[in-house]
Amino acid sequence: MATKYNFEFNLSERSINELTRNLQNYHRDLKLAKNYILEALADFTMEEVKKNIADTTSPGTSTGTLLSSIKKSPILNDTIRIYTDLAYAKFVEYGTGIVGAGATHPKASEAGWVYDKNEHGERGWVYMGPDGEFHWTAGQEGHQFMYRALETLKSKYMEIARKVLRERGLIK
DSSP, X not given: OOOSOOOOOOSSHHHHHHHHHHHHHHHHHHHHHHHHHHHHHHHXXXXXXXXXXXXXXXXTOOOHHHHHTOEEOOXXXXXXXXXXXXXXXXXXXXXXXHHHHTTOOTTHHHHTOOTTTTOOGGXXXXXXXXXXXXXXXXXXXXXXXXXXXXXXXXXXXXXXHHHHHHHTTSOO
């Protein structure tokens, strides 16, 4: 697909004026395309996060609440946030206890994450499960659903941006 702009010109006044108009319109359209690119990147990231949640959950474990909690904010200062407001999501992301510490999240120290905060060690702890029964655990590995989505986005963002720019007729 050709772009909707012609940037060829000669040194005539008419040609330079047309080039100036085209450049101004192109600049305007690029500014508008920025929001379309941000939305496309956010949508891609949300899908990756949800896919990661579904792919890393143990069989028989419910993911519905966590999956449905993934949201995106409106664009503000050229930023869209992908987030969850579930308090327990960070435990799923980073992991817990000595089990989580055995497979440390790549951003754990940067986030100030402590794996065996209560120093349960190998003796673990008991918790009330959703089935109303008590269960023993030494923690869980982190699923890194947000981190892995970000890593995938890093390898795909240019492809996504180019697709949006092509669809809007701003690049070939």
